[in-house]
Amino acid sequence: MAQTTLIDKLAILSDAAKYDASCASSGSTKRDSSKTKGIGSTEGSGICHAYAPDGRCISLLKILLTNFCIYDCVYCINRSSSNVARARFSVDEVVELTLNFYKRNYIEGLFLSSGIIRNSDYTMEEMVRVARKLRLEHGFAGYIHLKTIPDASPALIEEAGLFADRLSINIELPTDLSLGALAPEKAPRDIKRSMGHLRLKIEEHKGEKKDRARPKKFAPGGQSTQMIIGADGSDDDAVLSRSENLYGNYRLRRVYYSAFSPIPDASSRLPLAKPPLMREHRLYQADWLMRFYGFERGEIVSGGIGGMLDLSIDPKLAWALKNRGRFPVDVNRADRETLLRVPGFGTKAVDRILSTRRHRTLRLDDVAKLCHSVERVRPFVSALDWSPGGLTDREHLRPLVAPKAEQLSLF
């Protein structure tokens, strides 16, 4: 094969990485380079250094170590049966690229993933070498996210956790059965066992309050995963129930949903269509409701029809329209949990309401100042000078509160 230049490799190996949704660089421990005189810092919340025209943030240098792969997962562009151009970075190339990009403030750190070459342990060992070199030889204090190989040996995963801020293992599909069908070499059992192992390690390294000596940091940014939406026939209920399972079983920080997007040289077993971006968006909203708004999966799914979320309105509004008996909510008396269920109130608006109403009784005008759009919340709340009367129960409420249908255009 002809010698490929660094720039060619970068083009191939970042192109191959663009199907992974995660790019977060948040949630790790605070650290900086003021003592080490090196470079790098993480200050809790991540920074997005650029945005691609697909609306996704670029926070980390997201690349594959190599896109050669012995596996043949149907949905993956790097599967062994696809004829895409292949390339492989050396460990040093990844280290240099990361440091150079970081010094120019292009990125927050590195997100390294890889196709599986030779075997799982060999591949994992190469990824750990990159992280080890960055941390130990260059004193790099930026963010490192490693995508671990599920059946790599526990010792390698444990070493990875000592260098990385976050570890992740992709669950890929909403059910074990569809994973078995589309990713014949990936065993759901290995993925779950690996996640379980990670959770135990992360908890072990957190230590107890009473411990004198702080244990070494182990993946302080926790673990995350990605699920591909729309490559198989699973409905939203199956997707959300998988997420619920993952959050509960393995304390994941995030489950990323990635609308299946057509890939070059795709297998004929896949849907050839535009990615269902709206479905992905609704799933993120539903996920948010489960994690921060006290909704249960059953409640969210019941807002839609037949196990699918309503694509035209957000899941909280869909739930509210089907549960009008719970409204209107009195903004001056309702508790936090109840306020969080009002469509149009986010956690910030609820905090502002609770803070302000300790000092004055709220009128609808006040509410307007505290939330994003008073028009949306009007039918669902009552205030000192406002009661929606029959509005809440009106048959044609939906068109009043639903966003206007937009003409889709490309620019």
Next chain:
Amino acid sequence: MFVASLVAPADFEGWRSAARTALALGIEPEHMSFSVEGEAGELFAEPLPPMPKGTAPAFVPRAFPDLAGLLVCNSDPERFRLAYRLLWRLQNEKALLEIVSDPDVSRAQEMAKAVRRDSHKMKAFVRFREIETPEGRHYIAWFEPFHHVVELTAPFFMRRFTGMVWSILTPKRSVHWDGVELDFGPGASADQKPADDDMEALWLTYYASIFNPARLKVKAMQAEMPKKYWHNLPEAALIDPLIKGAEAAARRMIENAPTLPSLRHEKNAERMMAQRGLDEVFAGFNKRPDDLQEAREQAKNCRACPLWEPATQTVFGEGPADAPVIFVGEQPGDQEDLAGHPFVGPAGKVFDAALAAAGVDRRQAYVTNAVKHFKFEPRGKRRIHAKPNMGEVKVCRWWLQIEREMIRPKLIVALGATAAASVLGKTVTIRDTRSRLIDLDEGTKLLVTVHPSYILRLPDAAAKAREQAAFEEDMALAKDFVPEIALG
């Protein structure tokens, strides 16, 4: 009308001392103004007199200095007056800052938010370029903030790039770091911006390649990376061509017919298939396992009841294949499910403590569960233990029977009612069966006791101690009957 003059556009210290003086003099907010040196100030205003001696310090809630600190960085000409008006009002309205719907408070918060956002965007969008100087490498950036955020944001760059020598030039302020201290200076002009370095081509390649043309969302991009910042971002020049080419690129991905896999792949696939075929025979279900190890492998794939899917893994029994005693619990818990070993969680700790107290060596015994998958209900980020039903116990008995037949122990200790039901094949109560040796078959006796998690869940300490002692007595009973399991 009074005026206080400030030395810099975001001179918080200057504002603070002037505001204190004005407050002490009782100057009402309408009569107070501030002017920054070099900018046009209020006409006909007289300079602020000195602070009267012996003035008591002004009251402010803890949140105010932070808010005012951000507020004065805003480019709005009214910022200093608004900060002073808040300070004035806070003297009588102590909870003012919590009333977010108040016009002054909400305006101040919006202005502070704009400053925070601009500072955040500075952290994100500053792009350094490297130049070689006789003293070494120097990283220089040109940036145009919308508010006065250079002083506010510079410490971030200092903490992040401690080991580099760098400068950030902006139209109104500049800041330099030489590895030891931050040095602020006057503004610079755009022509001092350095030429691109050899990394920029790589960065542009990365930017173009990481974009997925099938997911175009231009609005989402612009919400976070407003156009006003684009002219200083090298990658922004790529945005338009990428958008224009997206539709065609996405169409190409869909329209191009899949190619045939390479020969290398075919060979690999064949080899993998052969390998996997063997694994499946090994773990096959058509065949009764010959030994415990084979049973353990088979059980990993067990889907006899629906508990397999939500659980992490099958937790099979562990211990010597010729153990004289089998301890049977109910089912693995949260920790057991993650670790893949029986009795390693909180109930396992109680169990281990009781064994130690009774002088039993756990390593000499075989420890297992009636049901081999963890049954639970998800509740937010927790899993609530759910009791297995008789159907699940019955199906899973298949594995317990195999364990029993292969190990042929002298004694089976059933921990709790579920275990007892599984061993006996019928429901019994702990009260009727506990603490005596029951004949199972010619070689094996059964001892029924409580499950250690029962002790764990007792709320009152006295009951806990009583039950712990009774449980230890049961363990001692087991040891007396089978002395081989005693600690050596």
